Amino acid sequence: MALVKVEDLVKRYTPEGPNAVDGISFEIQKGEIFSLLGPNGAGKTTAISVISTLLPPTSGEAYVNGHDVRTEPMAVRQSLGVVPQDLALYGNLTGLENLRFWGEMRGLTGATLKREIDEKLELTGLTERAGDRVNTYSGGMKRRLNLAVGLLGNPPLVMLDEPTVAIDPQSRRYILDWVKRMKDEGLTVLYTTHYMEEAQELSDRIGIIDHGELIALGTLDELIQLVGQQETLMLQLWQGDGLADFKEAVQALEDVDQASIREGMLVINVPSAEAMLPTVLSQASALDHRNPRAEPGDRLPAPYRPRLA
Amino acid sequence: MRKLWILILKEIRLTFRDRGLIITMLVTPLVITLVIAGAFGNGGSGLSDIPVILINKDEGFLSEELVNVFAMEGVTPLVQLEVAPNSKEAEAAARARVESDDVAVLVIIPSDLTSRLYPFSETAQEILGVDFETWGEGETPELTEAEWQALSMAYVQSQIQTPAPSEPAEVVLYASPDWRISTMIVKSIVTQGLTQLQLTTQGYDAIVSRIIRAQMASGDLSMSDQDNAQAELADTFAGFGGSQGAAELEQSYDLPIRLRIKSPSGRGFSWLSYSAASQAMLFLMFAITSGGRTLLAEQEGGTLPRLLITPNPPLTILLGKMAGIAVTGLMQMLLLWGATSLVGAYWGAPVAVAISMVVLVLCASGLGAFISAWAQSPGQAGAVGTAFSLVAAALSGTFVPRPNMPAWGQTVSLVTPNAWGIEIFSNLQNGKSLQEILPLLGGALALTVGYYILSLIGFRRQFK
């Protein structure tokens, strides 16, 4: 059963503004680790905010555990834990006080709360510093506490938003191992990151997101195949404003697998760039675009190409 | 309800751990209150040269000792004593000076101090001479038989017919409530004097009983006529059983004097008290509007978004935040009340003050909600909050007494919690009771309701 279901999800921050999330669809199965991989500003945090009911979707649907984020926000919140990208802790409270406060706000009480706190302190290795104010912690310690707070009560779905940024390799290792252990414990994880290696190491499936669009989605093997079998063509128009129409037209062509707009260029995936070029160019002139600049590109931007071990 | 409490507790923790907040919430208003009160004279906080007037109405000789306490080493730097003559005019003048806060305490020693304290003393003084304590060294005075008889009679009478006055004599401290600490100091000095008096009278008792017993032993008394007085005397001593009797006599001695602090019933205007209350209102407004800023901080720091995705209704989170701010505001008021009282400010009858504080904090938090509901951004809310707090404070009479404000200012400022706070506390400081200020509390509550209705409209408009 899909624990998370997202359909044509769009999120705009301002009525006229660009779509921070631009019609993405995916499902996450129970017990799966799913990574959203993408550069800065791709829309990862926005997607998580909508799924966690913090922001209402502009259009499209999102369900967690079968509950609609629009109509049943409380049920959605009940079943998820979020580890935000930026630390969200009370610096003037101690680690223990933070854990207790957030645990109580999640509805934990009594012996359960105490057990959860002890367990999380143990896991984060913060037992000895539990009585110190969070302001006095190192960056890595704060990140670990931030993570622990999101995991209080072991919610069925955990969303981790770039938990490893600005952190030393040792702490990073620690967190990655922790995420793997969550999977062993049957939790479902939505993980976002900049780093292909992390996504590759942790995930059952990976969605690559850029400019709010999912440009690739699949298991590691599927992604490798995609890179291996397909070629990419990048086209730039002299007049920039016709790009969206051009994309529509090209997308409609047979053999064009996917088309997306990246930094002012149209990027299309085709079985063979050489064979496809004439068709695409005639399509351009049909739309009154003279001599678009065309060059071969990569199916996935370099940082998001899977490494072959 | 539980969640609300958890949120309030968190707010209190965070507030009282933030040094900056403590300074703005507590230290600054205290300092300003002291500076203002100091600049306008009647500090009342001084611990030296406390102005005291003393009127001695006592017709006996024992009060001398009480007056002398003020001249003791260690006491002289504390008190600036002025002894007024024992006349009706002088007493009225002295009372007036206490009422105008010119003088901290007027000490009145009652006319019957000596006779109440030691009824026997007059006879003893008459027979043995003024300095009868000189007989303490074991000598026996040379007295005629008639003098012995008179002495013994008077002594026995003083012992067995213990005067049981319905009311003990009172040493009155007529004290200005603005000089609270000073009054406590003067009280302890007078108490010390009374204790000393007690020791002195016990000493006299011991001397006289020793003299009489020595005389009895030498047989002088038994040779005289068997009259009633002798029989009584013998009975008394038989009853107490020798020297042990003397000890018990001393122990059973009880001071028929009490100390009473009285305050002027109609109070004069006191800048210290007025400033304490009006500054507290101003800084309550600061605290509540800066609560809006902590909301911004929580938004930016990510804790508010994190709270909003916990399984709790957003209304609970919002209420928790507001209640947290209100409770810290109330604690601030209570602490300022305590601290300014220590330096002599008077706020009014405690229960009425506490109830008024709750009402006024509610009112201020209504204003806080109103501002954040209509502000375009949290930053704007902070700026508007500060500006409004200051204008409201000035209009309602925080920096000059409210009655001195122009009439339009007094009227217009009724839309601020400050004006109601100042009205309420001024009345309480004047000695008004809770019942008497109920209409004012009602006014503040009506304003509170108004604020909340406008806030709701504002929130609806923003989040529809």
Ligand SMILES: Nc1ncnc2c1ncn2[C@@H]1O[C@H](COP(=O)(O)OP(=O)(O)OP(=O)(O)O)[C@@H](O)[C@H]1O
């Ligand atoms: N509160 C906001 N108001 C307006 N625009 C926003 C807001 N938050 C994000 N955006 C915009 O939405 C787009 C997606 O941002 P988002 O934070 O979701 O990206 P991200 O993938 O999480 O990036 P990063 O890796 O840097 O965290 C960006 O163009 C960003 O400028």
Ligand SMILES: [Mg+2]
């Ligand atoms: Mg992000």
